[in-house]
Amino acid sequence: MTVRARPDPAGQVSLSDIQLPVRASLARVGEEMWRIVAVDSALLNGVSEHLMLMKGKMLRPTLLLLSSEADGAAQPRAAAYAGVVELIHLATLVHDDAVDHSVLRRGMPTINALFTHQVAVIAGDFLYSRAVQELVRLGDLEALRVFAKASNELTIGEMRQLSALDALRFSEEDYEFLIRAKTAALFSAACEVGGLCGAERFRVELAEYGSYLGMAFQVVDDLLDYTGASATVGKPTGLDLKEHKVTLPLIAALRTMPPASRAAVDDLFSSPEPDDAQIARVVGIVEEEGGLDYARERGEGYASRADEVLSRLPESPARRALQDTLTYVMERRA
Amino acid sequence: MTVRARPDPAGQVSLSDIQLPVRASLARVGEEMWRIVAVDSALLNGVSEHLMLMKGKMLRPTLLLLSSEADGAAQPRAAAYAGVVELIHLATLVHDDAVDHSVLRRGMPTINALFTHQVAVIAGDFLYSRAVQELVRLGDLEALRVFAKASNELTIGEMRQLSALDALRFSEEDYEFLIRAKTAALFSAACEVGGLCGAERFRVELAEYGSYLGMAFQVVDDLLDYTGASATVGKPTGLDLKEHKVTLPLIAALRTMPPASRAAVDDLFSSPEPDDAQIARVVGIVEEEGGLDYARERGEGYASRADEVLSRLPESPARRALQDTLTYVMERRA
Numbered sequence: 001m002t003v004r005a006r007p008d009p010a011g012q013v014s015l016s017d018i019q020l021p022v023r024a025s026l027a028r029v030g031e032e033m034w035r036i037v038a039v040d041s042a043l044l045n046g047v048s049e050h051l052m053l054m055k056g057k058m059l060r061p062t063l064l065l066l067s068s069e070a071d072g073a074a075q076p077r078a079a080a081y082a083g084v085v086e087l088i089h090l091a092t093l094v095h096d097d098a099v100d101h102s103v104l105r106r107g108m109p110t111i112n113a114l115f116t117h118q119v120a121v122i123a124g125d126f127l128y129s130r131a132v133q134e135l136v137r138l139g140d141l142e143a144l145r146v147f148a149k150a151s152n153e154l155t156i157g158e159m160r161q162l163s164a165l166d167a168l169r170f171s172e173e174d175y176e177f178l179i180r181a182k183t184a185a186l187f188s189a190a191c192e193v194g195g196l197c198g199a200e201r202f203r204v205e206l207a208e209y210g211s212y213l214g215m216a217f218q219v220v221d222d223l224l225d226y227t228g229a230s231a232t233v234g235k236p237t238g239l240d241l242k243e244h245k246v247t248l249p250l251i252a253a254l255r256t257m258p259p260a261s262r263a264a265v266d267d268l269f270s271s272p273e274p275d276d277a278q279i280a281r282v283v284g285i286v287e288e289e290g291g292l293d294y295a296r297e298r299g300e301g302y303a304s305r306a307d308e309v310l311s312r313l314p315e316s317p318a319r320r321a322l323q324d325t326l327t328y329v330m331e332r333r334a
Numbered sequence: 335m336t337v338r339a340r341p342d343p344a345g346q347v348s349l350s351d352i353q354l355p356v357r358a359s360l361a362r363v364g365e366e367m368w369r370i371v372a373v374d375s376a377l378l379n380g381v382s383e384h385l386m387l388m389k390g391k392m393l394r395p396t397l398l399l400l401s402s403e404a405d406g407a408a409q410p411r412a413a414a415y416a417g418v419v420e421l422i423h424l425a426t427l428v429h430d431d432a433v434d435h436s437v438l439r440r441g442m443p444t445i446n447a448l449f450t451h452q453v454a455v456i457a458g459d460f461l462y463s464r465a466v467q468e469l470v471r472l473g474d475l476e477a478l479r480v481f482a483k484a485s486n487e488l489t490i491g492e493m494r495q496l497s498a499l500d501a502l503r504f505s506e507e508d509y510e511f512l513i514r515a516k517t518a519a520l521f522s523a524a525c526e527v528g529g530l531c532g533a534e535r536f537r538v539e540l541a542e543y544g545s546y547l548g549m550a551f552q553v554v555d556d557l558l559d560y561t562g563a564s565a566t567v568g569k570p571t572g573l574d575l576k577e578h579k580v581t582l583p584l585i586a587a588l589r590t591m592p593p594a595s596r597a598a599v600d601d602l603f604s605s606p607e608p609d610d611a612q613i614a615r616v617v618g619i620v621e622e623e624g625g626l627d628y629a630r631e632r633g634e635g636y637a638s639r640a641d642e643v644l645s646r647l648p649e650s651p652a653r654r655a656l657q658d659t660l661t662y663v664m665e666r667r668a
Contacts, residue, residue: 039490040490041490041493041494041497042497043493043494043496043497044489044490044493095455095456095459098455099451099452099455099456100452116496117433118433118434118496119493119496121429121432121433121455122429122433122489122492122493122496123489123493124459125429125458125462125485125488125489126486126489126490126493128459128462128463129462129482129485129486129489130486132466132478132482132485133479133482133483133486136475136478136479136482139475141470141473141475144466144470144478145467145470148463148466148467148470149467151459151463151466152460152463152464152467154459155378155456155457155459155460155463156373156374156375156378156460158456159375159377159378159453159456159457159460160375160377162377162450162452162453162456163375163376163377
């Protein structure tokens, strides 16, 4: 990676470093989100309140706002679009958790756990249609085009994952398709729509940057499932393996695995509820076979391509923050 | 009601009578729907195939097409919009069935029964985002505005239903709010968007007609749950009562019910799984108390208001068919 020298002597880029150039706009995004979801329904307001409390890193709004300033001043309405992208993201999280019967997200109860499964499905639909309504209000067919395409890709990716009959035959190509659809599509849409709000001539570059960044982000996310500690990631290590989800570290490790190790992996994947010992064993095997290193390299490769794309943009505080985002994503531990 | 003399001497208006003026366009709607949902995913194609097989009466596309011809020739692209409204409707049915854990719809297995709950939630999201993409392709912000509003109202209605703490305190006003959101909103949107495709100066009237028609439709639907036979409605009589859903016949009957009858109703609503005898008893009580007659009158009232709105439109085969639709909806037995 050709990422520039890090701003912090400890070698860490923090979220607030990245958010610095758009801090004022970002502070308005929460209000915009509340405005968009305002409704006369105690239950829906309860759902929204809980979602606002579990508010994450606001990474997609940050990307949208930074992208909007990549060619000088952005339009003030960028904050509304930033609210829209976070609402679309929340809608997908709420449905994901409902579909997976997850009970925790970012250390807090999910909507399906706190309310019911029914509430979660309907609330996701509510959030998504409100996001569409806001884009209509803004009169922006292009942004609608970009976001609707990303949302649709996401469902196709999820469906592809559900229909994988033999998890262990999931190829690297399948994995790339999946993370492009599940993660990179919305990152890319956030950056592209940001471009539409102030850096239109770099729309294509920003979309491409967002896509590579999203790929890197998801690879690191999948790596953290192997290496992260429960407290920082907010979910137990090895959860993907427990749920028989095959990600890049395992795909890479399977290629060179000796028969005894492969037998341990097969064992885990034929256990309906793998125990901790099985998971620890497979995590060890994946590391031994270089699966973690391989995935790390692939992640770095995506980040590096994202960085190359950025070099086509003019120098600006926003561009520097987008570069720092690559470092942040690659270094994150949670 | 001031509905004109019926075209059939037996006093029946059939679906094909109504569809006659738009038969050619309607024949293209299926193709349009296939075009819109085309995707490289065996699982999603499987879902779409099943939904096309269980294709219902195509009432919303019919209304859209008839509305589009209410002021002379319609735009040829009306068929694409008709496909969109049916896809939005299917998306909501798929989520409804998933949320209610229903196993049958129109006598066929639901998507959640045939595939899984997960598949149903994701498939609904897929269908909805494809519908949005199609409206973007058509470059039609106004249609997007109308459909997104209707979709959002629907979720608010469903949420209101879920949050009703004491079913038996559900008022007629609550019921009107619910059926407006759950049914009338999309009927109205279908007619309004039809108007946008060829009868723009009657846009408001068509929206209003669709809303009253939708109210009448839902009142009759709820009546059929009390009066219909299992074979024709495709679901057992008394299902709403079994699920503790309070609709207009019961709301009306509760007003005059003597204590012994009220005790039987309370009994049913405090039984987690009411048996057939309990249901039959309450159906009998509701009839005795005039609940069915009251609901019937209210339904006729909505149909009559819809008919009045139509009288503001110029005479045409489409207007006649929209009038006949009122008769069809009020007379239907399934």
